[in-house]
Amino acid sequence: MTQVRRRFVWEIDWNLLRTFTVIVQEGSLTAAGDKLSLSQPTISNALRRLEEHMACRLIDRSSNYFRITPAGETLYKECMAMLAIVAGLPELMEKDQNHISGHVDMAFASHVECPFLDTFLADFHKAHPRITFSTTVSSSRSAAEAVLNNEAALGIFLAQEKRHDLEYTLLYREHFGFFCGPSHPLFQRRISGFDEMRRLDYVSFKTDELSGALAPVAALRKQEQLCGKIVGQFTNLEEVKRLIKAGFGFGPLPIHVVAPDVEAGQLWQIPPYTNPPSVDVYLVTKRTTRRTRAQSTFLAALSAAIDATPLESRTYPQPVGGLTSAEV
Template sequence: MTQVRRRFVWEIDWNLLRTFTVIVQEGSLTAAGDKLSLSQPTISNALRRLEEHLVCRLIDRSSNYFRITPAGEKLYEECMAMFAIVAGLPELMEKDRNHISGHVDMAFASHVECPFLDAFLADFHKTHPRITFSTTVSSSGSAAEAVLNNEAALGIFLTSEKLDNLEYTLLYREHFGFFCGPGHPLFQRRISSFDEMRRLDYVSFKTDELSGALAPVATLRQQEQIRGKIVGQFTNLEEVKRLIKVGFGFGPLPIHVVAPDVEAGQLWQLPPYTNPPAVDVYLVSKRNTRRTRAQSAFLEALLAAIEATPIKDRTYPQPMGDLAPAEV
């Protein structure tokens, strides 16, 4: 190490790197100040000091403009790698190397329901009881960003676009059906075709489009000329289900997820009763990134369990067949 580099390592305030990371994640100096409970001038001064240390511009900003420079993007990637190393230090200090401890952050799309995953989690916890977990639930796009930015070790969500820096493994497959709620004109009626549905109001997800994660649903709508007014679009499954239940319109929901609602008489399934559209849900991790022992152990074990389990056993609902309810 040269004298200049050695001096840099010893003189830099490492808190500046943490502050810079929060600025990037929050997308503004003001928001970073709120996150860190610091004033905006303090945040600005920290960024200025870091740029002076590195002799380069990290963020181009003005009163109405904020853009991370290429140098800033590179520094952010290195900061996240350093934080991952620091997070793993307690594990490295453990005396008992046979027992792994640590924490695993995960990013999920709303209402991930997968019996295969639940069984895996139960078995993994018995083997590694000292590993803890936390999950952030958001849209699939936000979950992908969290994994890409090393804010989550892995994500579980739907996707229509696979990013080069992320690794995608099919976790499970779920089938979507169309449902309506009490008060809807088709509630508790078994209809044989899409004819009565084509002009009715519709509630769905923002990804229910031909280029979205719910493309199979959008394709079915196009094929059957379902063109009713879209009265609500959401990223969260619970909100889609809420508006369907209260009678805004009919819409798509994962069949196995809403089975209890159907049983309770709060939802009613509409066509198609056979061969409903299938949507894949992926386990997503970042390529070429440093992980803690806990993160590595969890990801490796889950990938091995997926590899050992045929997709038919990770497909819901099981078994498929005639799903039509009897008319009341």
């Protein structure tokens, strides 16, 4: 280590890095002050001192403008990596190394419903009861950013585009069907094809496009010329389902996820009844990152469980005699 770098390490106030991390996460100096119970001048002074140490601008800001610079983005990612290391120190100090403790942050898309994953989590908790978990639910894009920024050890979401710095493992496959609500003109009607659907209003996800994560659904719409007015687009499954139930239009939903709504008479499935479009949901991790013992143990166990379970057993709805439950 050079003399300059050695002096930097010993002179830097590590609290400045923590404060900077909170500023970025909160999106403003005022919000960061509220989070840390510090005044805005104190937060501003901490940011100024850190920028002096780094000899570069980290955040471009004014009274109505706030933007992280490229240097600030790089520093933020490194700060998150350092925080992950600090968070793992207690478990490294434990006397009983046979009992792993620690915490695992996860980032999920809004409609992750996977019996295989639920069973795995139950078994893992029995084996490692001292490991705790937390989950944030957001769009697939936001979940990917959380993994990239080391805010989450793993993500489970649809892959609209695969990034080279993330690793993708197919966790499960789900089939989408089209559904309508009780006030819709097609409710409780078993129509034979798509003719009656072509001009009807439509509700869907923002990724329901040929270049998006729901490309198979978009391709089916294009193939069958379903060109009704789009009256709502969301990133959250619950909001899509809410408007479909309210009669705004028909739209795509994972068949196995909404099976209880269909059984309760709140949703009705319309074509296609056979060969519904399928979408893959991935376990996503960062390729190069330092993990805590708890994170490594969890990911190793989940990867092993995926490898040991055929994709057919991780496909929903479960096949019945070679067909999905939507086809029988």
